[in-house]
Amino acid sequence: MTSMQIIEPLGHHELFLVIAQLTVLLFVARTLGEAFRSIGQPAVVGELLAGVLLGPSVLGLIAPGIYEALFVVPADQFHLLEVISWLGLIMLLIVTGLETDIDLILNKGRTAIVLSLGGILVPFATGFGLGWVMPTEFIAAPEQRVVFSLFLATAMSISAIPVIAKVLIELDVIRRDIGQLILAAGMVDDTIGWILLATVAGLARTGVFDVRSALTTILSVIVFLGLAFTIGRRITFELIRWVDNVFGSDAAMLSTLMLLALAAGALTQYMGLEAILGAFVVGVLVGQVKRFDYDLRHTFEVITLSIFAPIFFAIAGLRMDVVALLDPTVFGVGLVVLGVACVGKFGGIMGVSPFAGLSRWEGITIGGGMNARGAMEIVVATIGLAAGILTTEMYSIIVAVAIATSLMAPAIMRWSIPKIEMSPDERERIDREAYLQGSFVENITRVLLPTRGGVDTRYAARLLSPLLRDREIELDVLCVSESRDAGGGRAAEIGTRIQRGLVAWLRPTVRESNTAVDSTEADRIFDSVEARLGDQTRQPRRITRERDDSVAETILDEASVGYDLVVLGEAGTGRDPDEPLFSETVDRVIQEAPCPAMIVSAQAATDDVPDDPIDRILLPTIGTMSSRYAAELAFAIAAREDALVEIVYVVDEPRADEQFAGDPDLAQQVGIGEQIVEREAAFGRQLGASVLTTVTTAKTPEVELVEHAVRTDADAIVMGSDLRSISRRAFLGQRVEHVVRNAPCPVAVLSAD
Template sequence: MIGIDEANIFYLLLQLSIIFILTNFVNSFLKKNNQPTITGDLLVGIILGPTILGSFFPKIYNFIFPQNLVQVAMLDTLGWFGLFLVLLSTGIEVDFSSIWKQRKNALVISILDIIIPIVFSMAFIYFLPSRYFEFSDNKFITSFFISVIMTISALPIAIRALREVGIMKSDLGFLIISALTINDIIGWIVFTLLLSLFSMKFFDWEIAVKITLYTGVFTVLALNIGKKVVNWFFSKVVNQDSDGVQGVLAVLISTGVVFGLITLEIGIHTLFGFFIAGIVAGDSPIFTKSARNTVHNFVYSIFASLFFVNIGLKINFFESFNLFLALFITLVGVTGRYLGAWIGSTLSKNIKYRNIISIAHTPGGEMHIVVSLIALSFGLLNKELFVAIVFAAILSSIINGPWLAIASKRFNYLESFEVLVYPGIKLEAQYKEQAISKLLDLLKLEYREANILENVLDREDIVCSGLQNSIAIPKGNIEDETKTKIIYARLENPINWNSLDGKLTKNIFLILTSREEQENQIKVVKKITNFSKKCDEIKGLDELATEKNIEDYITKILSD
């Protein structure tokens, strides 16, 4: 009889200790260089696995990672649990309600960013030498399946890159995130459907139609009725839990389990249920930014690392690495996703910013690795193709940040703007709507004020303007003005702006631009976002006591 004894527990604890120490060391270095931590997790797995430790120090490798069934299964279980939590966390980052309100342009970009990469990738992958398809009975189907994997862009990588360059909170940043989010949802639906259909021993049209129909019905019901049910559960557990985090985690994981069981019964992969559960839970107003950060840190500091490290522990990357295939998959994937977003941006009349939009769609990231691993476990890929896709995902993620930073240099120079400081500097307000309304009073806009206030609040409803370190940048459009206006106020009593770091907001920069001046909005957002990362400069602003000094200080920030 196979069971777990104290030796198994000891080896598991030894494995976890080594993994966590190494991943923390490597990832701290990568974070300082603005690189994705998934690279560090995979690197640690490659170092500890058969690629390096197993090849050069086999005795140490076999001591730390005994290859008996129970020991391997214990680490595998934690790794797969980590994968489920990664999908939950990814779904949480999707603000579906806000994105749906702005779906028009985003849908065009997303749909073309799925269709064109599939067609483009198929045109090249299908003509790869037959030896790469020795594991498959149908070269066309396998090529199509790999092309579908290539369409899914990396939302977390894009979010990180947009934050780094400072345009995340602009209208352009929101359009990019909206398009990527819809790309994620459609991509996962297509992938899970194809996975279910391709895994059938005998293709049956009736079963295929049922699976497709059930998946569509489940998704619609989950994003509507399911959202209300989950929100009700959140309201109950948060009221009973002093800090809300324990209850939120319980509801979140339970929702993932329930949705996963439903998708399992439908005939598609359980991971899709967890992804949709994350979207549904993340749409709840009770699920605060601080709770999201807690969940994200909990998942990515422990369980996500285990999953990606475990990939490196299972595969000898030296034996399975093919440089030509890896570079080929990278080039085809990046080019296909770039072209899809480029054409989508053109058709949606975002020609002016299509290069930025297209670059943001190029990284593969963790979702490429996840879906290709699932395909590998189903026998739809061999190890050589899997390693090539992993290489492409990592390389496209690494180059995305620097590439986007170079492209966004056009937003460095701001001209024709006016800085206004609230009389007396300090503003009394109990909530952000009141604060914004008082700032607009400065302009004496009379009958137009209500429309502008509504415009600013609508944007706040779509994407919260709270930055880190107690700064908020609400935005709006103002007609018949030639200059961009930035109105500053320091709150007498800081208020909750639902900022990412959970801090109360003290400094408000209201940004008003005309519809013809939208690029100025991006430039101001970039300048102030980068300013919000500099604690010493924020302290310098807080120490200023006269309107003139503050006006000069802000003017310098925006002009540099």
């Protein structure tokens, strides 16, 4: 029997040295990065210079003892730094993929494609030509001049989306047409650039360039991309959805992203391509999953750009030989490379701008922006050095070009963008995006609908149907059964959730259960609710849960796992205003729900009403945020049901004992009401809904709202309310409670505290 060889742990001095190296690199990189950011320059320039300052060119000359103690180390020791550097590189490519908006590229269509072709083909051709005539001493493997030329062509084609985006954000033009065109064309450039890079690096690893090797590498790329954007896309979506359903934590989602990227990176590395290709593709795929929202992306981006990316750039700077750049030959070649880079990218964009229907100033802006290489070209240079394509001198030249073009781009764009006028269509689009930026409905990904099969939850499902249609929103229908065994503890609960999550992933429409309930009764309840949903792309998940201490506790426990909206059907306890409006269960869920809650009361309805069309929705408003969220729901329903939304604002007339003399002057209050309803109406029209506005006065607004619903034959009332607690019960306000108790039609109340 062969004994397993025990690998000795990392020695004390080796561990101390790598920690000290990381401490110094991160401190200097972040300090210089923030210093450059404060003067309006890309932080990556400062982070690169940190490596230069700590390398042989500066620290090695000023304090050779410190430099040698820190960085003149055996190869095995330096490889420890390289591992962390590669981890930062992989994370940086994930961030790049997350920021690659496929929909944006498709929306810009022909214009983006024309621009990207000019931004790729011309620089690629000029870069290849430069590589073909480059002096032999600048080529690491002279016998691979074709591979070197292809690599240099790829380096010249890359653009730095992070640098471009930063400048566009600072100038507040990132959502303008010109900003969107730059980003779309840059994303196409970079996507093609990463594929080219993986292909060229794969060719370099074979050691020779021949047609068979080239075709094998290209075929490997095509196969990987084909599988990634078909089977891989589905797996990614379902895995992210499953993790969110089961665990519902940011940590689990970020871990899943990193695991997918590492696995894909390992696969592409094994295929003879670069690990960065797998990481980039995973970033693109995850970026298309709505569940992986802005907050998660921002968290990952902050971790990457504040810790791992600076270390990567600083280590890249360590490899840069500034002294070599001062050599007349190297300096001359560097100027030629810089000139070819600028002329190729800028000239290519300017050459195709007329064919894309762009003005001269638009061409200058896009060419100047896409000329920035920034972090992306440093990534390319690092891979070229590691693959044995570049010499140290050529590596230093490419890094210097990346820095120079990154400093040039902001100046050009700040000069040219103010000269581009905004068209009326562009203004309309920007206004619409501003409306949708803080949208409540558009950010809903998961909805929980507890049900016992009553008419109220069936009508709630009827209202949800148009919201779910054509949206990436998942509905979970929850049925709570009586508990047969209260034991098990937290560990059992987590185990149950994982088991239910696995069932949901493999069979997303089956009934999940952790109890032996009457399946016939449960199916009857689920079927009655699903019948009101109509035809949906994704059928709702059926969840059956044992009752915990109370039904409310069970619902709240389920709602705590990452839902954006809880919808409760509740008929109310009666018309007596002295009684609580809702049952104890609904009352508690409203107060303690970790997300907005919508209560649907269909006490005025019969079993047949939920199937009737919704032609007219009454939307009372008072201009609060809850009213705005309710308005979004109403507009979203109306836009898909071809219904009319009537926005009503009722001015509260003072009582007779509050009037000093004569009729009160309510002109100011009416004017405010008109402003509020017009603002909501403009929002509704932006969302595609038909809108009617009404401003009226009444001594009892709640009575007027009910009577108005009767007069106009409203099919539903949708309203918002700020929750207030009175004597341990949820109080939605006198107006809301009166409307719910007395309305002639179903009422939906959104509480979004």
